[in-house]
Amino acid sequence: xxxxxxxxxxxxxxxxxxxxxxxxxxxxxxxxxxxxxxxxxxxxxxxxxxxxxxxxxxxxxxxxxxxxxxxxxxxxxxxxxxxxxxxxxxxxxxxxxxxxxxxxxxxxxxxxxxxxxxxxxxxxxxxxxxxxxxxxxxxxxxxxxxxxxxxxxxxxxxxxxxxxxxxxxxxxxxxxxxxxxxxxxxxxxxxxxxxxxxxxxxxxxxxxxxxxxxxxxxxxxxxxxxxxxxxxxxxxxxxxxxxxxxxxxxxxxxxxxxxxxxxxxxxxxxxxxxxxxxxxxxxxxxxxxxx
Numbered sequence: 001x002x003x004x005x006x007x008x009x010x011x012x013x014x015x016x017x018x019x020x021x022x023x024x025x026x027x028x029x030x031x032x033x034x035x036x037x038x039x040x041x042x043x044x045x046x047x048x049x050x051x052x053x054x055x056x057x058x059x060x061x062x063x064x065x066x067x068x069x070x071x072x073x074x075x076x077x078x079x080x081x082x083x084x085x086x087x088x089x090x091x092x093x094x095x096x097x098x099x100x101x102x103x104x105x106x107x108x109x110x111x112x113x114x115x116x117x118x119x120x121x122x123x124x125x126x127x128x129x130x131x132x133x134x135x136x137x138x139x140x141x142x143x144x145x146x147x148x149x150x151x152x153x154x155x156x157x158x159x160x161x162x163x164x165x166x167x168x169x170x171x172x173x174x175x176x177x178x179x180x181x182x183x184x185x186x187x188x189x190x191x192x193x194x195x196x197x198x199x200x201x202x203x204x205x206x207x208x209x210x211x212x213x214x215x216x217x218x219x220x221x222x223x224x225x226x227x228x229x230x231x232x233x234x235x236x237x238x239x240x241x242x243x244x245x246x247x248x249x250x251x252x253x254x255x256x257x258x259x260x261x262x263x264x265x266x267x268x269x270x271x272x273x274x275x276x277x278x279x280x281x282x283x284x285x286x287x288x289x290x291x
Contacts, residue, residue, distance in 0.1 A: 036182065036256065036259050037259055038093070039092060040090050040092060041090065041093055042187070042260050043089060043090075043267050044086060044087070044264065044267070045087035045088065045089055050087075050089070054089055055076035055077055057148060058101060058144055059071075059075050059077040061148055062144075062146060063077055068232050081143075082103070084106050084107070084112065085103040086106070086198070087101065087102075087103045088102050088104075088191065089101040089102075092151070099148070099183050100145070100146060100148070100183045100187050101187070102142060102145040102146075102187040102190065103142070103143060103144045104142055104195060104198070104200070105140060105142075105143060106140055106200060107137070114139065114204060115143060116131070116141050116206055116237055117132075119231070120206055120226075120231060122229070123226035123227050123237055124225060124237060125226045126223070126239070129225045134202045137199065138200055138201060138202050139204065140198070140204070141204045142195075142203055142204075142205050145188075147183050188215075188220065189261075190264060191203075192245050192257070193260065195242040196242050196243070201242045201243050202241060203240045204239055205240070206235045206238075207222075208233065208234065208235055209224065209228070212238055218249065218253050219253055220240070220245060220248065221248055222238040224238055225238060225239050245257075
């Protein structure tokens with residue numbers, strides 16, 4: 001796959017290679033979705049106890065491992081945006097450990113801003129797709145995605161700050177190993193489900209452009225709406241319309257999304273959302289990792 005990624009940017013053959021990579025990824029996701037729920041379960045952190053578990057996981061990744069924030073006395077990483085966020089996590093059923101988390105930040109009052117507006121608005125360059133152009137109750141930001149090192153190989157020197165690398169091959173079964181690279185994608189899909197459920201279809205995120213490019217192989221398409229800035233590494237603001245994600249997903253990933261939604265519904269965390277198409281901004285063709 002690594003050699004194919006190199007060829008994907010080559011003229012003439014690049015388009016064919018990208019289609020082949022997307023097909024391979026889709027077939028693998030289809031196979032993984034059949035086993036995913038045996039080992040991993042997405043869930044909304046609906047209690048204070050679960051929210052504190054999420055904050056401890058974030059502290060482990062963002063403070064202790066990546067050093068984006070100082071170590072806290074409580075060993076919990078949280079901020080003022082958490083009070084108006086919906087938090088999701090993935091639990092590894094065999095060990096009962098949290099395998100990853102993500103949050104969806106909402107604007108619940110007229111004066112509320114998203115983190116991307118508070119800290120990164122100076123990077124905006126796309127006049128049509130900035131948060132202020134949408135109703136406050138239709139926007140959200142996906143951020144604080146974290147996958148702990150227990151479910152990865154520690155490739156910090158090569159990918160410092162990513163926290164979504166390969167996984168520890170000596171601890172888990174072969175089938176589990178095949179599932180773990182999909183933890184981050186599972187969290188993205190859970191965030192999509194949360195956004196649809198809340199009617200907050202206009203999603204924003206600060207992320208590395210290379211991550212946005214790699215996710216096009218899954219069928220998740222972002223619109224970059226601003227320039228690169230230094231924000232825990234070189235990141236840019238992106239926009240995505242949650243209603244369009246399912247339309248663009250390859251068949252294998254649709255099956256994985258269905259599995260994620262089914263787990264959230266079965267846990268009582270989510271009701272089946274109405275994803276029928278409504279009027280969509282003509283500039284959108286496309287919620288996800290953010291800090």
